[in-house]
Amino acid sequence: MENRSRVMSRELLDIQKNYCCKINEIYAERGINRPLAFTQTFGCQQNEADTELIRGMLALMGFDFTDDMASADVIIVNTCAIRDHAEQRVYGNVGELSHIKKENPSAITVLCGCMAQQQHVAERIKNSYPYVDIVFGTYALSRFPQLLYTRLSSGKRVFDLDGDEKGIIIEDIEPVRKKGHKAWLSIMYGCNNFCSYCVVPYVRGRERSREPEAVLREFESLVRQGYKDITLLGQNVNSYGNDLGGKCDFPDLLRKINDIPGDFWVRFMTSHPKDATKKLFDTMAECEKVCASIHLPVQAGSDRVLQDMNRRYTAEKYLSLVDYARKLMPNLTITSDIIVGFPGETNEEFQETIELLEKVRFDSLFTFIFSPRRGTKAYDMPDVLTKEEKQKNFDRLLEVQNRISKEKNDLYVGKTVKVLVGREENEKNYNNEYTKQSRTEGFKLVYLRGAEGLEGQFVNAVIERSSTWALFGAVIEREQR
Ligand code: SAH
Ligand code: SF4
Ligand code: F3S
Secondary structure: OHHHHHEOOHHHHHHHHHHHHHHHHHHHHOOOOOOEEEEEEOOOHHHHHHHHHHHHHHHHOOOEEOOOHHHOOEEEEEEOOOOHHHHHHHHHHHHHHHHHHHHOOOOEEEEEEOOOOOHHHHHHHHHHOOOOOEEEOHHHHHHHHHHHHHHHHHOOOEEEOOOOOOOOEOOOOOOOOOOOOEEEEEOEEOOOOOOOOOOHHHHHOOOEEOOHHHHHHHHHHHHHOOOOEEEEEOOOHHHOOOOOOOOOOHHHHHHHHHOOOOOOEEEEEOOOHHHOOHHHHHHHHHOOOEOOEEEOOOEOOOHHHHHHOOOOOOHHHHHHHHHHHHHHOOOOEEEEEEEEOOOOOOHHHHHHHHHHHHHHOOOEEEEEEOOOOOOOHHHHOOOOOOHHHHHHHHHHHHHHHHHHHHHHHHOOOOOEEEEEEEEEEOOOOOOOOOOEEEEEOOOOEEEEEOOOOOOOOEEEEEEEEEOOOOEEEEEEEEOOO
């Protein structure tokens, strides 16, 4: 089968595992039985999940983990390239590594991920950041043990951007996840959509889906381990299975997951509107463990802009999807991404985005000012608006959305909702008595009172007040299901 060859073979896996043993021996010879690793992740949840896989490899090498960069033997920075701001933050943090190297010259510093996959970035690191030891891109992820071994045994810097852009799917390495009740689960990698502004298809390669059996096995294992809020990840989960010869599409996968015994919620991101089908929404409505919640990035409200973005849907098509979904699931929460100031966008076209916001009334939004990415189609497209005008539109967008978010949250006051109590304390510590964080099925943040000792449990809470960003509630009963 075509896609079988995409899964890392047993032989290659064994080779990498062998490198893990050798690395362990090198540290043991240096008198370090449990070397320490520090990992830092920029970017999206997919990158978080990749870091968890890297931590899985490090665990196989005998590493423990530390939150203190200065005491680590290996420091990994997993990078993001989505906007210039993300890259600048990485360059800023990489500067910090030079101090660490001065204090501890034997520490190994590693830059990996989407930003590192770009040739111009690797060149810059090679020439201007001599204290970075290893640079590898997303295509080389499966070779990380080999790269670390090469660095440790040769003492030379290692650069690896090579690899098949079709990529290799790594199976049978157990990710080391964060403690808690929420988990990420990558069901596919890469993207085929080439939205004209976006660097992801260039730095993550083509779409490739994991076998449904592998996804289900991992999901079951997460449920056994006590995870209760599990998010399926892919750049466009709606095209899951397109490369699996029709045996399982995304709604089919959701239904199979829903059939897994246990008390859990499953959610997913991201959905591309062009591939969101009625079957998807029908399945969501029918499957009680699938959260009535969707992140459906619209990007813009003007059809002309959407076309230039190569999004392949119209505002009307988007609105009809939302309509269909809400008829089936009146309590559905919908969040979205918007790009302001895409090249060529006029103030009138921006106004169409505001109109779309007023029609859809999203629960919340992630908003970005367009950032030109090298190698993408929109990189050279000319602007109509000045920087100041774009900023003004951006501020207006936030203002409108904040009002809508608050109005939507106000509707919850007095209602009883089911929430999953998290481990996190109320860090911001505003409204002192609400000490615990929790999430609703719609992923709304609820600060709770009366939830001590209920971490990791589903409970019912009555909402007492609301703000633009969160709800505040009291636990009224433990829910049994
Ligand atoms: N695969 C996901 C999105 C991944 S990137 C999807 O298609 O929805 C997350 C968000 O970053 C995008 O939805 C978009 O709103 C924003 N984004 C991507 N490239 C950008 C750029 N060059 N400038 C500004 N925002 C960008
Ligand atoms: Fe980027 Fe578009 Fe792919 Fe999302 S669907 S990752 S925005 S190219
Ligand atoms: Fe960034 Fe790569 Fe994710 S570019 S947003 S980390 S896919």
